[in-house]
Amino acid sequence: MGFVEILTNGTFLSVLGAVMAVIVSGMGSAKGVGLVGEAASGLITEESDRFGQALLLQALPGTQGIYGVLTAFMILNKIGLLSGNVAVSSFEGAALLIAALPVAIVGYFSAIRQARVSAAAIEIIAKRPEDLAKGITFAAMVETYAVLALLASILAINGLPVLG
Amino acid sequence: MIVEMSKLTIAGLMQERSAIIRHLMKLGIVHLDKVKLTEQEQNNVLECAKFDSAEARIVEIEDELRKISEAISFLTETASSGKTKSAKRNITFDRFINQETHSGVWEKVFQANGLKKEIEQKKGELAALKNDMLFLKVWESYKLPVELTKTAATQIMTGTIPANASIDELLLNMRETDLVNIILLNSDSDQHYVTITVHNSVSAKIAEELRKYNFSPANFGDIKGTILENIQSVDEKINEIKAEIDDLSKQSVQACANLPDIYGLYDYIYNMQQRRRVLSNFLTTEKAFVVGGWVPARLAEKIKVEIENKFTVFIKVSEPEEGEETPVLLKNNRLIYPFEMITEMYSLPLSSGIDPNAVMAPFYWLFFGLMLGDAVYGILLTVICGLMVWKFKTEKGTMMDKMLRMLALCGISTFIWGALFGSWCGDLPKMLLGKEIPPLWFDPGSDPMRLMIWSFLFGAVHLFAGMAVNAYMLIREGKWLDAIFDIGFWYVTLVGVGLLFLGGSAAAIGKNMAIAGAIGLILTQGRKEKNIIKKISSGILSLYNITGFLSDVLSYSRLLALGLATGVISQVINQLGMMPGGFVSIVAALILIITLLAGHAFNMGINTLGAYVHSSRLQYVEFFGKFYESGGDAFEPLKVKTRYLQIKEG
Secondary structure (H helix, E strand, O other): OOHHHHHOOHHHHHHHHHHHHHHHHHHHHHHHHHHHHHHHHHHHHHOHHHHHHHHHHHHHHHHHHHHHHHHHHHHHHHOOOOOOOOOOOHHHHHHHHHHHHHHHHHHHHHHHHHHHHHHHHHHHHHHOHHHHHHHHHHHHHHHHHHHHHHHHHHHHHHHOOOOO | OEOOEEEEEEEEEHHHHHHHHHHHHHHOOOEEEOOOOOHHHHHHHOOOOEEOOOHHHHHHHHHHHHHHHHHHHHHHHHHHOOOOOOOOEEEEHHHHHOHHHHOOHHHHHHHHHHHHHHHHHHHHHHHHHHHHHHHHHHOOOOOOEOOOOEOOOEEEEEEEEEOOOOHHHHHHHHHOOOOEEEEEEEEOOOEEEEEEEEEHHHHHHHHHHHHHOOOEEOOOOOOOOEHHHHHHHHHHHHHHHHHHHHHHHHHHHHHHHHHHHHHHHHHHHHHHHHHHHHHHHOEEOOOEEEEEEEEEHHHHHHHHHHHHHHOOOEEEEEOOOOOOOOOEOEOOOOOOHHHHHHHHHHOOEOOOOOOOHHHHHHHHHHHHHHHHOOHHHHHHHHHHHHHHHHHHOOOOOOHHHHHHHHHHHHHHHHHHHHHHHOOEOOEHHHHHHOOOOOOOOOOOOOOHHHHHHHHHHHHHHHHHHHHHHHHHHHHHOOOHHHHHHHHHHHHHHHHHHHHHHHOOHHHHHHHHHHHHHHHHHHHHOOOOOOOHHHHHHHHHHHOOHHHHHHHHHHOOHHHHHHHHHHHHHHHHHHHHHHOOOOOOOHHHHHHHHHHHHHHHHHHHHHHHHHHHHHHHHHHHHHHHHHHOOEOOOEOOOOOOOOOOEEEEOO
């Protein structure tokens, strides 16, 4: 199979979409969770009993990576890769690749932005632990866009007719 | 609903103040506050009276509490090897608040802290001795006294050579002559330990030779005698200190019996601090004081009578003044009560506002269940949180109690939605048993658009409910027209637009409704403007708000997204678990079980967090945005707060 044939192969394109969803959103989440983790560690040196609260905030930017895996799974499931009978046209493959982009790209940026809000919220629980929920809510405002991107990806994947 | 408050003004004698504060603490229902004075009154009053303060004492108590905590943590650590922590000890209030009950306990705290310090010190000494021992052990085979560096005819050199020097060559060189005796005492990965006895006649030459091998003389510090003697004496010291530590540990274990008393002291001192904290509300002269306060209206007269009978005081009970904000205490039935937590996390309502919990709770419950949406997770959540409430006997009114109860209730909703969607740990029944549990309603995974429409519908109902509360508030204030103009017309417009989307015969009705509503809005929304052109232009502009409503509704698509997420991740976990083949072999079965347990625990955890966060957000941003007036101060009565004891009636 030549290089160009591979690039236009439907299975290749859809698997590419699946891995992009995982890689890009996963990178964002990893960066984000790490960022909050650093801020949280600083807090724990002073207030070790706030571990649970800090962990909650650290978990928030982790969801984008999960949405990525979720999208990947839906794509792989759609093309039948998991059950063994793969038959995807170039068009379908390309469409699935495109469908993965919302989760991948929005996931990446929203994870990092959300992490910055979460890291700032660590400051909130350092001073006023009872206001944890307010910090979480600020972070959740950012997550909205990851959720919307996930929704777009899911609907696109679900709606595509794959003959398989 | 928000509990109605009455205002108290208490005037009494300074000599009785302490007893009065204790009594108020026992009642646990009076929120103390400064008396409200106008600026003029304040200026006059402050000439002969002042507001009390106990800041310095509060800081001191902080330090005392730290000492007690230190003793408690030391003793619990010591005791934890033995028995587990017992339940909270019961004590009557009068016994608890009496200083006599706690007399002699400070000595026990000092004893515990003293033991802790001494043990730490001894452990430090022991570590130092063990270090010495390590050093000595290295030189164990050196038989001469360490201070001996020469005899009449010889020099004695003792020291080390780096491990990378070729020691064999050195030994060989040295043994060539009879005037040198070199003994390799010991070797480790860093260096060789040697002692060299050399006749005075060749000592200079040998010293030169040794330098080539990077020989460095040993530093024995200030010890004397042979190594063996030293080892013995250090050994003795080590045993001595170990015995001392043993003895101290035994004393500590015995001291653990003091824990209950020390617990009592902690709570006593903590509540003493609480009583000091309210002092700043007291306006005092040398002999008398005045303090304000708040109490639930239905209890006001009872409190007044009770305190006036016990003490020489005058208490005035009055209604809050027009427009005066009171502290806010929420009171709801058992099902609504746990959801107060969500509102409290946002901000309490103004006392003149409205308690949103009764309207909010059902929606929160519904949305939480929809987003988590798995029957098994729902059962687990209810059982786990229910058990925790039962096991920890969480105190009513605390955040923990509300949260656990709320999650337990939401578990029921999760179960219902899970059953409706046919999700039992995702598709686990199908995977394991090959038999699908059919959804009672429909499977959102295969028909997401249907759930999306429903999500928007739920959202629209939620938003309409918020607007209805707003209308209720307006009507309560007698602003009937505002309610009709601002909410009624919007209802007509929005329902009309909704019907338009539906199409068919409903569309025609929808079109007329939308137009009628819009005309109503154009005519009324500019009513606050004076100029006729401005009236109309702001009326027309107000129609733009429909986009805000639209985006609010679209925000509810997260119900679908998060609901799907739980299901799809469950499927991933199930498929991963089944990959080795399921129950074909023991290893495969083990992998399956571990994957399922860990995977579903993770999925449930992360999605419960998600459901909590996003249902909260829908309340905070979309729902509260429609009507909520927040910013009230919490009703915080002076009452006993205990960590270790349980105050019982009587």
